[in-house]
Amino acid sequence: MSLSGRERRILAEIERALERDDPELARRVAAINKIEAGGEGFAREPGERLRMWVLRHVWVIFWVGALVIMLLLVAVLTT
Incomplete structure (x- = not known):
């Protein structure tokens, strides 16, 4: 109506x-x-979307780096 x-x-x-x-x-x-x-x-505030995008990418980079370090440790310890 x-x-x-x-x-x-x-x-x-x-x-x-x-x-x-x-x-x-x-x-x-x-x-x-x-x-x-x-x-x-x-x-949202004007820059909030950009900050959230950056924050998500920083976390992705952090976790990829942690994974690479863990894989390198496993490779070194198993040789």
């Missing part, structure tokens, strides 16, 4: 009032709406 034009205008007024009075709550509500609409997820 869709909203009437009057109902959409009232909701838009409520949204504007919320953004004006409590921008943090408005940001959170927008993030929830985005998640429910199948969006990308909770709104």
Whole structure:
């Protein structure tokens, strides 16, 4: 069931009032709406996606390095 034009205008007024009075709550509500609409997820800070990408790659490099060291130790100890 869709909203009437009057109902959409009232909701838009409520949204504007919320953004004006409590921008943090408005940001959170927008993030929830985005998640429910199948969006990308909770709104992130501008550089957070890059930091998470770097962090994941650092962990991968760490574990690959640990594996290489373990394999080298096994090779040295078995000869």
